Amino acid sequence: MQSIDIFIQSEHSPDIRAGVAEPVQNLAGLLAKFEPPIVLQDGQFIFLEDLAAPLEPDAIVEELLPMCPDEQGMASALRLHISRCRLVEVSVRFNAEEAKRRFAPGATIARVHHWAARRAFNLSPRDAAEHVLQIRGTNARPDRDVHVGTLTDGKTCTVAFDLVPRKRVEG
Structure with a gap:
């Protein structure tokens, strides 16, 4: 499987950070590869766009793709959000x-x-x-x-x- 585009937004920041992940990479490893690295602070959660429950840092990228299909039914990118707010x-x-x-x-x-x-x-x-x-x-x-x-x-x-x-x- 090819690399997967990753887009990350976070609390009180209008900027979208973009990156690429290998399908077998976990979220913690993915965040660490950004420049500068994204380090989850105590009390921060990772969310998939438009889904309510936070993700575990050890979740595997390719396993998240079925949870975020695009218009054609196949996800080509993951859109993540990092926040201290659960809701x-x-x-x-x-x-x-x-x-x-x-x-x-x-x-x-x-x-x-x-x-x-x-x-x-x-x-x-x-x-x-x-x-x-x-x-x-x-x-x-x-x-x-x-x-x-x-x-x-x-x-x-x-x-x-x-x-x-x-x-x-x-x-």
């Missing part, structure tokens, strides 16, 4: 209502958006597509592939958003 408390405000839910730190903004727009606020697919998540109190609108755990401050495991129209009308 991130997410609150979303829309039309004077607020909804809260916990997500794994590796949950993507796309996943959080889907929950908020379609489930929490019952928007139609068309209306949901016309709204985005904006970090409360800012103009920042994270991309769909950003992990919600990157938006935490590393001390508290919370993030607050507003669900706002995609297009800004300025007059």
